[in-house]
Amino acid sequence: MLNLSGLGLGHVLVSNWRRAAVSWAATAVFLLVALPADPDGVPAALVAVYLLLLVLVAADAARIAWRADTVRWLRPVLAGALGLLLLAVPVAGTFAYGSARDEAVEQELLDRLKEGDDLVAKAAKSPFALSKADYGHALTLYRGLGEDHPGSRAAALVPERLEAYYAAVATPYSAKQHCEAIDPLTYLRTLPRTVDRKLLGDLAGYPDTPLAESLYGCGVSRLGGTGTSSGGEELGTLLRTFPESSQAGQVGPAVSATIRQQVAGLKDAEPCTVTEQLRGTRTLVAELPETSVPTLERQAEAGVRDGVFACGVDEFKEKEFTEARTTLTDFADTYKDDGRRQQARNIAIAAEIAEDRPAAGKRLPPSGRPGGARMELVISNDAPNDVEVLYTGPVTGTVKLKACGGCERYSSEAAGAARACKASGTSYPRAKLRLPAGDYHFLYKRGTDATTAVDNYTSGSKVAPGYTYTSCTYVVERDEFGLDLPTLPDLLKPTSAS
Numbered sequence: 492m493l494n495l496s497g498l499g500l501g502h503v504l505v506s507n508w509r510r511a512a513v514s515w516a517a518t519a520v521f522l523l524v525a526l527p528a529d530p531d532g533v534p535a536a537l538v539a540v541y542l543l544l545l546v547l548v549a550a551d552a553a554r555i556a557w558r559a560d561t562v563r564w565l566r567p568v569l570a571g572a573l574g575l576l577l578l579a580v581p582v583a584g585t586f587a588y589g590s591a592r593d594e595a596v597e598q599e600l601l602d603r604l605k606e607g608d609d610l611v612a613k614a615a616k617s618p619f620a621l622s623k624a625d626y627g628h629a630l631t632l633y634r635g636l637g638e639d640h641p642g643s644r645a646a647a648l649v650p651e652r653l654e655a656y657y658a659a660v661a662t663p664y665s666a667k668q669h670c671e672a673i674d675p676l677t678y679l680r681t682l683p684r685t686v687d688r689k690l691l692g693d694l695a696g697y698p699d700t701p702l703a704e705s706l707y708g709c710g711v712s713r714l715g716g717t718g719t720s721s722g723g724e725e726l727g728t729l730l731r732t733f734p735e736s737s738q739a740g741q742v743g744p745a746v747s748a749t750i751r752q753q754v755a756g757l758k759d760a761e762p763c764t765v766t767e768q769l770r771g772t773r774t775l776v777a778e779l780p781e782t783s784v785p786t787l788e789r790q791a792e793a794g795v796r797d798g799v800f801a802c803g804v805d806e807f808k809e810k811e812f813t814e815a816r817t818t819l820t821d822f823a824d825t826y827k828d829d830g831r832r833q834q835a836r837n838i839a840i841a842a843e844i845a846e847d848r849p850a851a852g853k854r855l856p857p858s859g860r861p862g863g864a865r866m867e868l869v870i871s872n873d874a875p876n877d878v879e880v881l882y883t884g885p886v887t888g889t890v891k892l893k894a895c896g897g898c899e900r901y902s903s904e905a906a907g908a909a910r911a912c913k914a915s916g917t918s919y920p921r922a923k924l925r926l927p928a929g930d931y932h933f934l935y936k937r938g939t940d941a942t943t944a945v946d947n948y949t950s951g952s953k954v955a956p957g958y959t960y961t962s963c964t965y966v967v968e969r970d971e972f973g974l975d976l977p978t979l980p981d982l983l984k985p986t987s988a989s
Contacts, residue, residue, distance in 0.1 A: 600636055600645035607632035608652065615659040619675040626660060626678075630686070637690045650692060657694050664701045669708030673725065676702040700736075703729060707738035714749040714775070715768050723775035730783040743784040746776065750787075754794045757801040766798030796822075800831055804855065807842055812852055816842040834858050837887035844881055844934040848949040851932035856887040865925040866954050872920045873898050873911045873965040876937055880964075882924075884931035884954075892964075893920040900966040912963035919963075928956045935964055 610629035614622035633656065637649040658665070660679055664672035680698040688695050706729035713722035726742050733739055750772055756765040773791040781788065803818035819839040823832045837856040845852030872878050872892035879891045897917070901907035912919055935948045954960065 597644050600640055600643045603632050604636060604645040604648060604652065607636075608655075611652075611656055611659050615662060618671070619660070619663070619678070623678070626656075629656065630682070634686050634690070638687055649690065653691065653694055657697060661698075661701060664705055667708075669705040669712065670725075672701070672705040673709060676705055699733065703733040703736045703738045706732075707741060710742070711745050714746065714772065715753065721771045721775045723778035726775070727778045727780065730780050734780075734783065739783065742779070743787060746772065746779075746784065746787055747790060750790050750794045754797055757798055762798065762801040762805045766795065766802045769794045769798045796826055796829065799825075800829075800835060803835065803838065807838055807852060807855060810845075810849070810852060812842040812845045812849075815839070816846070837883070840881050840887050840889060841883040841932075844883055844932050844949060847934065847947065848932050848951065850951060851883055851949075856883055857885065861885050861927045863927055864956055865927050866956065866958055866960060868924040868926055868954070868960040868962065870922050870924070870962045870964065871912045873963055874937075875899060875966070878964055879936040880922075881934040881936065882926075882931050885927040885929035888924075890922040890924060892922055895919055898965075900968050902968055904967050907965045907967050911965040926954050928954050930954075 607629040610625045610632075614625035614629070616622075619626075633649050633652055636643065636645045640646050657679060660675045661672065662675075663669075664676060676698045680702060683691060683695045706725045710722035710725035710729065713720050713725070715721075726746070729736070730739050730742060750769070753765055753769050753772060756762075756768075759765070769791070773795050776784065776787045776791040779787065799818060799822045803815050803822060806812075806815035806818055816839045819835040819842070822829075823835045823839065826832060829835075834856070841851055841856050870880055870890065870892065872895050874895055875898050876894050877892065879889060881889050895917075898919075901911065930951065930953050932951045933949060935950075937947060
């Protein structure tokens, strides 16, 4: 029993020092391996070998003591008493080692906790997109401590660390950086899917209100922008994710106010720029759930309609006639039920004439029809191709004349002036206009059946009260390159006075 203490005292009692040294060496090796205490403990194989060695050594000491000549009756009594006393050494050592091992485990868990703390501190110094991996690793450490080691000192500190974790991730929200806060708050909102709600406690529901505020704040701050930065994505997410929130109820009024502000801005110096903003807002509205903001689509569409018209008018005033013609032609083709459609057509006609004859663009065509007397203008076509006549002045419009069958080009301007529209028996295509008195600008556009050498022609004339006018259009071959031009030596010729 003395040798079971691992100190070799059985062999010492019989003065067998060499065999006692075997126990001392085995115990020394065992202690070198076991100390200091490790969370993983001593390998089971080593413990088994050491215990087997102690049993063998004890048996050997008992055999030697039984055969020795020393006082036989004293040896068993003394050995038993000392053995029982010294067995307390390994037993106490076992308990002490277990306690040391538990402390080693606690220290290892506390080290993991500190590792998580260091990762959070590091991640908080960088944008969320760059630090998300560190946040994820830290969360894994915290979750492992809380869920796998619930009774440890480290686990008791996890709730406090999770509060700090949430605060670090939500730093942009605390700084009122609403757009930057959306991704980290969205991330926090997903954590209850992977972390025990009991461990999270009240933190599980924390991100909802901050995320709703950030989606609203970011979306509203981007109103008036274009493309992906118009705020539609954020506001749409808000309405779909938190439809009952107070922030969702503010989306409709905020967007409506933006549209009204943009429409008011059409009266300023840059209506075309404002129109692009209105188009961006219309795109934004299309991204929102219609049931949440049912009236915004009509308001946004009406704003764009007003913007397109205002932009075309501004382009005309700025002498950007080609752009004005395109803008207002598109307006008339798109908004067929708009009361300004005819005015848009008239301005587009004037702009087309002004592209070649800038005087036609000095002022906008009148929006109303003037009263008073009107004079008749008869236009005849003595040309082998269709012609469209555009005119602007006190009134604006167009008229189309078919090609004259059997009519030919004239060899000179003199021949055209003398013979155009005068051949007996020829029925020239003609149109009648009734025009108020005033200055007019005309554009004669050759039809698609004309050769590419036939150019359009512009001119201006004055319509005086009390007269009836006639006009004849024809084509003259006028140079060696074969360039054909319509010639109007006297565009409007009074034929009678009333």
